Amino acid sequence: MKQVTLGATGLRISPLVYGTLPLGPLQAQLAPEAGGRLIRHALEAGVSMLDTAELYDTYGHIKAGLNGYRGDVCIATKTHANDGKTARLHVEKALRELGRDCMDIVLLHGARIADPFTERAEVLETLLHMKEQGLIRHVGLSSHYICAVKKAAGFPEIELIHPLINRTGMGILDGSAKEMAVAIAECSLAGKGVYAMKALAGGNLIGEARASFRYVLGLEGVRAVAVGMLSEEEIDGNVALFSGQSLDESVWQELESRRRRLVIMERFCKGCGFCVPACTNNALEVTEGKAKVNEDDCILCGYCAASCPEFMIRVV
The missing domain is CATH 3.30.70.20 (Alpha-Beta Plaits)
Structure with missing residues (x-):
């Protein structure tokens, strides 16, 4: 799979990011070994970035998938902490459970926080201090708020943005998909690396998956999309799509017929x-x-x- 660059970070990743949320207890409840097999399948197919979070409880799945793997992998995690002490504990847990000395990316996870730079200032300060200590390479923000994404464009400390965006705007808390797209473009122009979330609105747009992915990938500034995948068929289909390869129409019809609730x-x-x-x-x-x-x-x-x-x- 081709590689793209995440803003000014210099990170080179695949445009398809493996979103690990569905693997864990919040959704499919796969055992770490089973989830690890899916992650490994994706890595060997060319996916080179994994997205997780303290909330997802999927560090074991990732570690299982990476066991013995020799390729380069970028891992992004998130902290939903309300204070600096808890944020530090979250990052230390990620390092410990993943067996790493430094996290590639840690995002301030402020999905429902309109102004994380004020409401989570202590958390951001802690993450930046841990970056100075060599425990984090890059600090970013994940958000469902347009206003937070727009404000991030003016914060040089924020190197990456993980915004919610899809064709319908479902899940955006303060405006439309068009308005979020403008905020994303502003961040990109400011040098932020952008990888999107919820391109399928958590599965609600799965019936039009191909069109929905192409919409998000076509937005100015979006370099990659995190996608939750629960089968090798999903992984292979998305790898083909994100690589510009053709896939049998019957396979996509089956994938787009799946529903979750x-x-x-x-x-x-x-x-x-x-x-x-x-x-x-x-x-x-x-x-x-x-x-x-x-x-x-x-x-x-x-x-x-x-x-x-x-x-x-x-x-x-």
């Missing part, structure tokens, strides 16, 4: 409501003592599952 096991739901503020797209509410999902608004990120103390929420 959020399931709440209402019988066991206690109605605590912890999932409601965890939802990045305001798709949940507690009604008559039970959590309910509005499937039209759900982007299938799975963050609500991580907040459920009874483990009663799954993306299937």
